[in-house]
Amino acid sequence: MTARSARGVAAPWRILAAVLVAAASSTLVAATPEPTPTPTPTIDPIQLAEYWLDGGHVREAWETTRGEGVTIAIIDTGIAQGPAAFEGAVVGGTDVSGLGSPDGRTPVGPVDADHGSLVASLAAARPAADGTGMIGVAPKANLLSVSLGFGASAPVPFVQQVAEAIVWAVDNGADIINLSFTTNTLDWDKSWDDAFLYAYEHDVVIIAAAGNRGSGTASVGAPATIPGVLTVGGVDQHGIASRAASTQGITIGVMAPSESLLGITPDGDLIRWPGTSGAAPIIAGVAALVRAAHPELDAANVINRIIRTARPSDQATQNPDPLYGYGLFDAAAAVKDDVAPVDANPMGDLAEWVRVHRRGAAEPAPVPSAAPVTLPPLPAADPPAAEGSPLIPGADSLLYGTLPLIALTVPGILIALGVTAAARRIRSARAPRTPRS
Template sequence: MTAPRALSPRARRLRAAVALLALALVAPLAIGATPTPTPDPVRAAEYWIEGAHIDAAWKTTRGAGVTIAVIDTGIANGPNAFQGAVSDGTDVSGIGSEDGRTPLGPLDSDHGSRVASLAAGRPNADGTGMIGVAPEAKLLSISLGFGTTAPVPFTKQVADAMRWAVDHGANVINLSFTTNTLDWDRSWDDAFLYAFEHDVVVVVAAGNRGSGTAMVGAPATIPGVLAVGGVDQRGVASKAASTQGISIAVSAPSESLLGVDADGTVETWNGTSGAAPIVAGVVALVRAAHPDMDANNVINQIIQTARRAPQATAHPDPLYGYGLVDAAAAVSTVQPPVDQNPLGDLADWVRLHRRAQAPAPTPATSTPVPIPPLPKADAPAKAVSPLIPSPDSLLYGTLPLVALTLPGILIALGVTAAARRIRSARASARQNPDD
């Protein structure tokens, strides 16, 4: 997001017209495509339309019958780009309008309008002006309150917005923001699972190094989301308007983008906040061309048909993911079907890391063995003095002791008397030697 501008609407329109003219003259087409000459400088500046083969995909579909939910600052009510495009909306912040069409935010309230215009903006009645990737898709406007101005916690706003979008018919949800942290609030587990279980593709911006995001942050780290990195007009990973991380699925243009502001002005801007709705629009084209294809296979179409970036060193690559999004290939080339999301299973992640569904303890199946009751204890004896002999002490102590001691004494006396007689006899013999 960018800081608010102090220019007047007239000055802004003049500056935008000059910038668009310059961009139309000098901006190369992404990934080496050749631009088609056009008298409309706005349309000529949308280099990604031909660069990502979106115009070729339009030969098959323009997204009719698909609904894209933009969970952001709100889609403005006035611009022609959104006339007939927004089918419903709400506010989850507590400070916006009930229909979600009042742009919110002290820094960049135009953000949600720009995102929506890239995904599914309508051109002017004469066919000129900015056009979105899926110009016949419907939009849902869900306004968030970023920062501390909203009375509802941000994590709760996002969870509520996800559920509201699913319940109101979203086939695609676009989230062009990051929390700059790898982890996410536990309430998002159920909210994102709710979307996946209802066959919704969730597209998320990877974040921008230029705004301080060195690595991909949540919600782009949530398993199963389609995280989008950014490239410049040549298809090279953007140094400022993108970030890196193993969860990036595909890349799309993120530099010198166009977007419709709340007052209808077409402005230039940068960031994966714009790359994400380009991919969300391509998802809408695929879903319109293949209405029976489930979300897992739509995602597989997007990543398997992406063109590998020449600078990529791995597949998937931490800068480019599976490659540069190719709308025509995604719409027309049907990949072998898959039975699970190729970008991960959030339910499995929750089981492993949250331990939310740990198995209950198994009840004991053995039968307890009955144990007979113990006999009653003897009644306590009457307390007596330990100095007074008791019957037991006399019977088992004193009498045995007397019985053993008395014979010993008698034997000792007998031995002593015999010894005395012997000594006496010997003494008498010595005194009468002649006898």
Template sequence: MRRRLTAAAAALVATALLVGAAPEIDDQVDVEHVGVDETTEVEETPAPDPVRAKEYWLDDYGVEDAWKSSKGAGVRIAVIDTGVGREPEEFQGAVVDGTDVSGMGSPDGRTPVGAVDGNHGSWVASLAASRGTGKGTGMIGVAPEAEILSISVGFGSSVTVPFDEQIATAMRWAVDHGADVINLSLTTNSAGWDESWDDAFLYAFENDVVVVVAAGNRGSGTSRVGAPATIPGVLTVAGVDRNGEASVEASTQGITIGVSAPSEELLGVSADGDLVQWNGTSGAAPIVAGVAALIRSAHPELDAVNVINRIIRTARPADDATAVPDPLYGYGLVDAEAAVTEDVPLVSVNPMGSLADWVRLYRRADAIPAPVPTATPVEIAPLPRAEVPTRPSSPLLPSRETLLYGSLPLMGGTMGGILIALGVTVAVRRIRLARASRTSSR
């Protein structure tokens, strides 16, 4: 089934502002995709670490404190997006493998394709695991020692491979190439999804992969979460502003939201190395994906279900949340330090739901095939034909046998005797009449 996707293909949920880069940014940002009317240049500040100072989420959300325990070493984050650029220093040594599933990029997944000139994938990857360009300077990701898998997907009418097929292929490739965490900073305009995604996402869950997805943005035309954010088992991330309040433009709402993270005034490294300021749950998702990598590195014994459980159970309550989980914030604001260091009871089921159970319930016509015989059938001889039952009768009424062998012969004999007797009687009478006539004539 092919669906119409938000923004003509799929919404890569981001808006961007250039920080000290080329002036053609207005041409680089596709307003249809990002949901903004304009971009503005931000003058670089010649401070000792102007970039690191702008990454407010590192301190406000406990990331720097979490680094005392883990920086994501030994964990692989698959970024299924427009491709991670080759040029930026921040990605040197970070991207260890990749592929293209769109038919438009290069085999290693490093040639940008699709929305906003392909920069979107680089922005996402830089928030998750960019290396920084020096000690205390340059943009650094939440999990700066994690490895990145770059999987490029394409959007729009020029792409020959259907979007649903691309995502299904990308998910399987990521799992087969060692992904511990998969990030999907994209959304659709539908709560439902193609059946090919059932197997692809189940493949990830069955192979112990944490799948983190963006909730979507109102500014991009998404009022409520759409797939893949509606798929049971994924960790859906909503966005908040710098005050920790639900973002009006750069987030959406829905009952499947698991946790919230910053989605405004974010930084990102473009494919050509330029630094941009941007908004969107496309950025909130890789922040949480980075936190998942920190947990998996610090606690390699934990499965994906318990990694997700740690993130939502240690989240800080949002001030204006009305419930837990809340349709705007999920379980609250992500807290990287608490997620890595606190004692959290183990669970055996994914708190974000079970896709396997959903498939059994809603795809049961396809999920339950007709039973196949496991042994040769035993042949049984046919039973003898049953006797025709006789209808019950009263002994006072004649039966077939009594009529045939009793009443009818008896009646025949009786009638014959009567006829003979009548004949004899008539003959005797005639004789008497004849004698009487002779006597009178004398």
């Protein structure tokens, strides 16, 4: 374990209390050494309020990369056109719901239309030209906007939307796919098997939110239960598993903040919001930093670096832990530390799961080990007998049927007649005679 990963995990998140005080004013004044005065640095209060940047050592990771050249697909309600934070970041998009615009930039949904923009801002929001304003974890990464329609309002079935969205994202250059939604069920539609396998075969990292107890998710549900997905649970500002803004389960891989998050709405407003829907794109941003710093790594090793460099929680009882997974993310460690490579995705093998649980394709027929045996041809069949009347006996029926029957029947009749005559004579001899008068 490195010195960085051996640090306490709760303290970095407690900086939020000081951040909120600092955010009350426009500047935070640093101590000025004496006797030589130095200019007072101006620190943007919005970025100070993003406590996960310091708590997760994101700023330290920025010394190496900010996610250049990596593309994150946000499969959600759509990333809005208006906010300046997305200008130059969104490089493509589509709509799979039948409700949005072809470029995926029109937010869809009667209730959560702002959800996709909030998610995207945590992953890769770009600050203003002067460096102020909200900044994403990977502020130089590219974004793809894929708009989904949640609920019954969409004309396309939801499971079909998700499958089509994943395939589109892969085909359009996604290195990372973020899924900040849950179905609240452990199982998933079979059509997702092929879609997720397609992403894995094309070396794409898929990240999913664990879900929130506060919104009715009692346990981790699909897509966070699909093997190979990096599932993200949520913690509060002190690094403690969130009671309302997260859920727990054995598929959780890593933890990120899910309370008092910031996000940019389609109108460009900055709001606070909770949930693992925000924790997931934080990790998507970390994955972008890792992929930018280590372009030689495949998806399995990107995930492996994130979970192996996570800092185990003081509250965890095992590793991985059902509440905390492998621990709280550490972006700098994921980018900079030496991590042994792996040959397989540490979050599971979907292809093997499909083979076992879907009963897959039938096993191939065994190849014969010996040459086939050649049998001699059968003798030719006897020619058919000449046609005749069925009422006139033929030679075979006379020889084998009629004559033997006569030979057995006639003697039997004669014997029976003789026995009958003898019996009558015996009865006549025994009968008493009546004397004559």
